[in-house]
Amino acid sequence: MKRSVTIIRTGPQALIEDLGRPGNAHLGVPPSGALDQHSLKLANRLVGNPEGAAGLELLLGGLALQAHASCTVAVTGPTTEVRVGGRLADSHQPIHLRQDEVLEIGTPLTGLRNYLALSGGIEVDEELGSRSTDLLSGIGPEPLRDNDVLHLGTPNLPEGADVVTPHHALQTLVIPILLGPRDDWFDDAETQLRQGSWTVSDRSNRVGARLSGTRLNRRDGEIPSEGMITGAVQVPPDGQPVIFLNDHPTTGGYPVIGVVDNDHLRFLGQARPGTEVRFRPVG
Amino acid sequence: MLLRRCGTDALLVEVDSLSEVAAVRAALEQLDGIEELVPAARTVLVKGALNQVRDALKAVDLTKAPTTHSREVTIPVVYDGPDLALVAETAGITPDEVVRLHTTATYEVAFCGFAPGFGYLTGLPEALQQPRLDSPRTKVPQGSVGIAGEFTAAYPRPTPGGWRLIGRTEITLFDARAETPALLQPGDQVRFVVA
Numbered sequence: 001m002k003r004s005v006t007i008i009r010t011g012p013q014a015l016i017e018d019l020g021r022p023g024n025a026h027l028g029v030p031p032s033g034a035l036d037q038h039s040l041k042l043a044n045r046l047v048g049n050p051e052g053a054a055g056l057e058l059l060l061g062g063l064a065l066q067a068h069a070s071c072t073v074a075v076t077g078p079t080t081e082v083r084v085g086g087r088l089a090d091s092h093q094p095i096h097l098r099q100d101e102v103l104e105i106g107t108p109l110t111g112l113r114n115y116l117a118l119s120g121g122i123e124v125d126e127e128l129g130s131r132s133t134d135l136l137s138g139i140g141p142e143p144l145r146d147n148d149v150l151h152l153g154t155p156n157l158p159e160g161a162d163v164v165t166p167h168h169a170l171q172t173l174v175i176p177i178l179l180g181p182r183d184d185w186f187d188d189a190e191t192q193l194r195q196g197s198w199t200v201s202d203r204s205n206r207v208g209a210r211l212s213g214t215r216l217n218r219r220d221g222e223i224p225s226e227g228m229i230t231g232a233v234q235v236p237p238d239g240q241p242v243i244f245l246n247d248h249p250t251t252g253g254y255p256v257i258g259v260v261d262n263d264h265l266r267f268l269g270q271a272r273p274g275t276e277v278r279f280r281p282v283g
Numbered sequence: 284m285l286l287r288r289c290g291t292d293a294l295l296v297e298v299d300s301l302s303e304v305a306a307v308r309a310a311l312e313q314l315d316g317i318e319e320l321v322p323a324a325r326t327v328l329v330k331g332a333l334n335q336v337r338d339a340l341k342a343v344d345l346t347k348a349p350t351t352h353s354r355e356v357t358i359p360v361v362y363d364g365p366d367l368a369l370v371a372e373t374a375g376i377t378p379d380e381v382v383r384l385h386t387t388a389t390y391e392v393a394f395c396g397f398a399p400g401f402g403y404l405t406g407l408p409e410a411l412q413q414p415r416l417d418s419p420r421t422k423v424p425q426g427s428v429g430i431a432g433e434f435t436a437a438y439p440r441p442t443p444g445g446w447r448l449i450g451r452t453e454i455t456l457f458d459a460r461a462e463t464p465a466l467l468q469p470g471d472q473v474r475f476v477v478a
Contacts, residue, residue: 025321025328027457027465028395127459137399138440139459181287181295225396227321227328229293251323251396259290 003069003120003152007144008102011062014144016122018054021130021139025250031230032134032246035206035269036113039076043117046074046094048156053121054131056144058114064104067097071152072119078111078270111270119155135206136247172276175264177233178283182255185219186235189257192216193279198241202273206247208234209268211277215239218255225251231260233279243268284345286337293319293330296340300325301393301405301433302348308469309349310339322394322469324403354471358437359478360386360428364448366416370430374410381449382477384408390435390473395465400439400457402467407435419445426451428475435475452478 007014017040020033034040034057041051049055056063061080075082075091082089083104089095091114097103108114124131124141133140144150183189196214204210216239228234232244234254243260245268258281260268271277284303287295296307307327311320316332329336362382371378390404407430415431420443423429427438429446438444439456456466467473 023318024464025319026395026469028397028399028401029459029464125460128464139399178288178290181289224324224326226295226323226326227319229289229319229328229330231290249396250321251394256289259293262291 002123003071003155005065005067005071005118005150005152007146007148007150008064008066009062009146010144010148011058011060011105013059014063015057015133015135016054016124016141016144016150017057017132018130019052020132020246021128021134024128025227028137028250029128029139030134030136030247030250032130032132032140032206034115034132035246036077036115036266038266039113039115040117042092043074043076043115044121046076046092047072047117047119049117049119049121053117053153054124055115055117055122058105058116059112061105061107061114063116064102065150066102067099069152070099071097072155073097073103074117075105075114076117077114078108080108080114081106110272112272113269118150118152120153123151123153134247136249170267170275172278173264173267173271174278174280175268176261176282177258177279178261179258179281180256182223183257185255186257187217190281193258193281196279198277200268200271200273200275200277201240204271204273206245208245208248209243209271209277211241211243213240213277216241216257218257222253223255225253228252228256229259231262231265232256233258233260245269284340284343286340289328289330292333293328294333294336296327296329297325298327298345303345304393305348305391305470306343306345307340310343311336312470314339323396324394349470353468356466356471356473358428358452358454358466358473358475360450360452360475361478362450364428364450366429366447367449370411370413370447370449373413376410381411384411385430385435385449386475386477388474390475392467392469392471392473393434394469395467398439398442399459400465400467401436402465402469402471402473403434403436404467404473405433407433411435413447415445416447419443423448424451426453426456428452
């Protein structure tokens with residue numbers, strides 16, 4: 001019989017995510033995958049999984065599940081309260097669940113997304129080589145619902161120790177950005193980016209981090225749709241920038257003033273609405 | 284041809300026409316180490332292997348359209364779309380002539396976008412090159428076949444849309460679980476036939 005767990009409650013939003021399906025943009029398929037890949041990989045390593053195994057991305061934690069077989073789990077992302085059978089356990093450590101035990105994950109005090117890895121990984125059918133839920137195009141499994149049963153793959157033994165660094169959500173994000181490809185649509189793009197300040201809007205999601213604040217002055221009009229990459233900072237006519245995250249559309253017609261450094265995207269995936277954002281143009 | 288920087292590991296190659304886009308795409312798609320290659324109306328976005336990309340772009344002949352097509356696809360269509368009469372009237376021809384024109388031409392997938400498996404096909408006869416609807420539909424049924432500007436396309440799934448709809452197909456345009464998920468890929472040659 002397959003090892004499995006039952007979701008008792010999902011919390012605000014629980015999605016199955018792995019490292020996504022990059023390489024399909026020419027078919028109109030977004031890359032998708034965990035927004036904070038660093039945290040998903042860490043969780044997987046802690047339970048002995050390959051880094052790219054499918055785990056859960058939990059918006060503001062809040063999930064509870066019951067194990068139907070013994071398994072090892074790990075919770076990463078922002079520090080949060082974890083309980084097993086009602087007793088406190090540690091995040092960012094492997095946790096052993098016995099058969100029938102209940103795991104509960106609290107709401108993180110800072111940050112947005114916790115990651116839960118389960119030994120053996122979550123087994124659902126792959127779509128275009130990935131098990132990730134893509135909220136823009138509807139590819140991949142549905143968002144989890146209460147009482148869903150998740151089947152797990154064959155577990156491995158964890159290998160050695162790991163360097164565990166809980167995520168620290170910052171009050172202010174200073175994000176390196178490389179100008180282009182359409183910075184020529186803006187009067188002195190570099191100065192506008194350097195001097196502006198924004199906050200993360202509550203309309204942000206896996207498609208993009210929407211910022212509100214300084215209006216970026218740009219030319220009027222639209223560009224014939226062109227390819228977009230993750231981290232592209234698109235500026236619609238209202239001048240309020242949108243930073244494309246993993247479920248972004250593969251093409252778009254608004255000018256991209258610059259592209260955010262890849263290593264900083266995970267901080268945007270963890271930035272709560274209201275977080276202050278500044279850009280640091282580089283190169 | 285203009286190369287525009289797009290982050291640390293991608294370039295946006297800007298050219299003047301769809302045929303130049305096709306030439307750039309064909310020149311780059313054989314390279315090893317390319318992570319994404321996304322043709323669009325006037326650009327090709329390429330991610331990865333940027334040194335090889337720059338070399339290949341120096342050698343590319345933009346006047347030479349690629350002559351080989353990876354695949355040929357036939358799409359059966361029932362021509363009973365809600366805008367067929369409007370398209371015929373705009374072109375000053377009969378609906379039957381619209382069908383004849385649409386099925387006689389040979390098309391090429393210039394690029395995909397908007398939704399998974401949505402291919403923008405070029406090669407539309409001039410009489411059928413018509414503007415979008417004044418007011419887009421909130422829901423275009425899956426399989427609808429439409430025209431807009433210089434393009435024709437079939438909708439892989441229900442979405443909002445402003446294209447003039449001339450027919451519908453029952454063929455599967457996109458299935459994420461299939462071995463080849465998208466029926467249409469950039470560079471494919473396409474013909475429509477009466478179902």
